Amino acid sequence: MDYALMQRVFPFFLEAAWITILLSVLTALLGLTCAMLGTAARLSRFPVLRFLGAAYVSVFRGTPALIQLFILYFGGPQIGIQLDAFEAGVIGLGVNVGAYMTETMRGAIIAVDKGQGEAARTLGMSLAQAMRNVILPQAMRLMIRPLGVNFNTLIKSTALVAAISVVELTYTAQRYIGSTYKPFEMFLIAGLLYMIIIYVVGLAVNWADRKARLN
Amino acid sequence: MSDQTPFIDIRHAKKSFGNLEVLKDINLQVERGQIVAIIGPSGSGKSTLLRAINDLDPLSGGEIWLEDKQINKSLPHRHYEKHINEVRQEIGMVFQHFNLFPHLKVRENVTLAPKMLKGLSDAQANALAEEQLDKVGMLERIDYYPSQLSGGQKQRVAIARALAMKPKVMLFDEATSALDPELVEEVNLVMKKLAEEHMTMIIVTHEMGFAESVCDRVLFMDQGVVVEEGPPEVIFRNPQNERTQNFLRKHLAGQQA
Amino acid sequence: MGLDFSVIPKYLDIVLLGALWTIAITVGAAIVSFFGGIFLAVTALYAPPVVRWPFRAFSFLFLGTPLLLQLFLIYFGLVQIGIDVPAFVAGVIGLGLHFAVYNSELFQTSILAVDKGQIEAARTLGLSRMQALRKVVVPQAVRDVIPPIGNNMIALLKDSALVSVIGVSELTLSAQRAIGSTYRPFEFYVLVAAIYYIINLAMEAVLRRVERRIQASK
Numbered sequence: 001m002d003y004a005l006m007q008r009v010f011p012f013f014l015e016a017a018w019i020t021i022l023l024s025v026l027t028a029l030l031g032l033t034c035a036m037l038g039t040a041a042r043l044s045r046f047p048v049l050r051f052l053g054a055a056y057v058s059v060f061r062g063t064p065a066l067i068q069l070f071i072l073y074f075g076g077p078q079i080g081i082q083l084d085a086f087e088a089g090v091i092g093l094g095v096n097v098g099a100y101m102t103e104t105m106r107g108a109i110i111a112v113d114k115g116q117g118e119a120a121r122t123l124g125m126s127l128a129q130a131m132r133n134v135i136l137p138q139a140m141r142l143m144i145r146p147l148g149v150n151f152n153t154l155i156k157s158t159a160l161v162a163a164i165s166v167v168e169l170t171y172t173a174q175r176y177i178g179s180t181y182k183p184f185e186m187f188l189i190a191g192l193l194y195m196i197i198i199y200v201v202g203l204a205v206n207w208a209d210r211k212a213r214l215n
Numbered sequence: 216m217s218d219q220t221p222f223i224d225i226r227h228a229k230k231s232f233g234n235l236e237v238l239k240d241i242n243l244q245v246e247r248g249q250i251v252a253i254i255g256p257s258g259s260g261k262s263t264l265l266r267a268i269n270d271l272d273p274l275s276g277g278e279i280w281l282e283d284k285q286i287n288k289s290l291p292h293r294h295y296e297k298h299i300n301e302v303r304q305e306i307g308m309v310f311q312h313f314n315l316f317p318h319l320k321v322r323e324n325v326t327l328a329p330k331m332l333k334g335l336s337d338a339q340a341n342a343l344a345e346e347q348l349d350k351v352g353m354l355e356r357i358d359y360y361p362s363q364l365s366g367g368q369k370q371r372v373a374i375a376r377a378l379a380m381k382p383k384v385m386l387f388d389e390a391t392s393a394l395d396p397e398l399v400e401e402v403n404l405v406m407k408k409l410a411e412e413h414m415t416m417i418i419v420t421h422e423m424g425f426a427e428s429v430c431d432r433v434l435f436m437d438q439g440v441v442v443e444e445g446p447p448e449v450i451f452r453n454p455q456n457e458r459t460q461n462f463l464r465k466h467l468a469g470q471q472a
Numbered sequence: 473m474g475l476d477f478s479v480i481p482k483y484l485d486i487v488l489l490g491a492l493w494t495i496a497i498t499v500g501a502a503i504v505s506f507f508g509g510i511f512l513a514v515t516a517l518y519a520p521p522v523v524r525w526p527f528r529a530f531s532f533l534f535l536g537t538p539l540l541l542q543l544f545l546i547y548f549g550l551v552q553i554g555i556d557v558p559a560f561v562a563g564v565i566g567l568g569l570h571f572a573v574y575n576s577e578l579f580q581t582s583i584l585a586v587d588k589g590q591i592e593a594a595r596t597l598g599l600s601r602m603q604a605l606r607k608v609v610v611p612q613a614v615r616d617v618i619p620p621i622g623n624n625m626i627a628l629l630k631d632s633a634l635v636s637v638i639g640v641s642e643l644t645l646s647a648q649r650a651i652g653s654t655y656r657p658f659e660f661y662v663l664v665a666a667i668y669y670i671i672n673l674a675m676e677a678v679l680r681r682v683e684r685r686i687q688a689s690k
Contacts, residue, residue, distance in 0.1 A: 067644065071658060075658025078474065191533055269596055332598050
């Protein structure tokens with residue numbers, strides 16, 4: 001194990017880790033936004049919206065995220081979408097992960113006992129009122145952990161943007177493997193940084209989950 | 216062959232879980248062909264004693280012998296494993312909850328161990344399975360899965376599975392306790408049949424009537440000790456110890472209620 | 473530049489050949505991940521600590537890092553220690569190991585969920601611990617875990633696109649070759665997405681059927 005080399009390249013990995021973090025945060029925000037829209041569409045009373053929601057989930061979960069990214073980044077210019085690699089990464093991954101999060105959110109809402117909604121309606125609440133006051137507060141609690149799993153996957157998925165040359169952790173590891181021929185060392189540094197990021201996010205999810213359970 | 220030395224010999228058996236002593240110096244000798252019932256309230260240690268005989272719950276102290284072999288020998292792990300696997304082939308065990316293998320058909324439940332451990336061919340193992348299943352009246356269900364059987368049928372298959380290893384002794388751990396009342400009798404009949412064939416058996420049971428009609432000896436256990444033992448007519452008709460009397464009275468009342 | 477799908481037919485055979493390789497790599501990696509997963513699970517649960525801990529560390533590392541990074545490690549790492557394998561083999565190993573770790577998590581849960589009485593019954597018949605695991609516990613654990621494993625295999629299909637990065641000529645890389653000579657990325661990537669989507673739907677349909685059969689057999 002070449003520790004001297006590891007020390008020398010570490011600052012560059014650290015810099016790349018910030019890009020990975022930034023990508024993860026922006027992707028998560030976009031993903032959550034897409035998921036809220038997707039969930040609303042899937043539970044809508046309009047068949048057209050339900051169909052669109054289902055199609056979004058099916059297509060984006062049914063094809064590789066890498067290909068979605070390539071269509072956006074390489075194919076985008078053909079249909080008038082010009083994005084730099086970072087922007088394409090955030091949008092491509094965000095929309096992709098949004099499809100997975102849609103299923104998480106919908107699952108949590110369905111899991112809240114149907115009786116809860118009915119009870120609220122018999123008290124005279126409208127569907128929207130029942131959703132807002134009775135179902136969503138309970139569903140929120142249920143979805144924190146599974147969304148945490150989505151975040152975990154998302155962080156690892158950000159590595160895909162290495163394939164469109166965004167200089168994040170995996171791209172940096174790949175470049176240094178190519179120039180130093182030390183794959184194990186480079187893997188360990190990048191791997192360690194990924195695991196720290198995932199660990200911190202895990203702590204945050206646990207904290208949110210505990211807090212939600214106390215209320 | 217001399218019947219002077221006991222077939223199964225339990226000497227000073229002790230067992231504790233943490234601070235809780237569940238077996239306190241138990242001694243029990245069983246002769247070849249003898250049928251012994253162990254009765255007692257739950258938590259008395261009767262199941263623990265039975266499970267100690269094939270070392271499922273190893274003793275903390277004392278010795279258990281099957282003929283000239285000590286079962287609970289202290290050996291280095293690797294040797295112990297080999298030893299205990301050999302010993303267990305000679306001891307059949309029947310559980311309260313049957314523990315049939317749900318992924319295997321009745322036939323395969325019976326043939327699995329003989330094929331793996333005794334090197335029987337498919338044909339030999341099948342013949343053996345048919346013979347044993349016939350004995351317990353389950354031959355017709357040989358190609359069923361356990362999930363397709365009633366509780367009583369499952370337990371009969373479990374008995375056939377144990378018998379297929381040609382054990383020297385059979386242990387029954389509350390074999391009928393998990394059954395609906397109307398299914399108890401079919402299992403009891405199989406056990407009676409084994410008794411008629413002079414199979415050595417140790418039976419932990421709540422069925423006092425069955426114990427009385429089938430067993431040669433009855434042990435009453437309470438709080439980790441053998442309170443009283445004797446022939447069934449004495450234990451059930453004329454128990455000497457107050458704890459035995461209380462237990463039987465309560466048990467009888469419970470059955471009538 | 474606009475879109476022009478008429479360029480596709482000329483390259484369709486290359487792309488479809490790539491699709492066959494994608495299926496081959498998915499099947500190969502699925503097999504590795506299935507048996508590797510069982511092996512890892514049994515090791516993690518039952519091996520002596522000296523063996524167990526290195527394997528646990530490996531699983532920990534592979535659960536916490538991206539597949540793409542792992543592929544780089546395996547492809548260049550094998551070369552580094554003097555084993556020059558074809559990219560296809562490196563891809564199968566990389567994808568297979570990655571999913572073996574995920575499958576192992578599922579297997580461990582389902583092995584532990586098999587009733588304790590099952591091991592006891594097997595042991596009282598005289599089976600050794602390993603024999604009891606092999607013949608009694610693992611077969612039951614596998615049946616319980618087929619639906620989630622199936623979902624992992626569907627994820628594996630989609631992640632197999634990543635091995636294009638280490639030069640395996642599967643569907644994605646075949647499309648890139650066609651794009652190299654036509655400069656029509658949008659058309660070919662959409663075509664590729666459609667092919668993945670169809671294979672994905674087929675796998676889902678098979679999995680639903682298997683799930684129904686398992687339900688019925690319980």
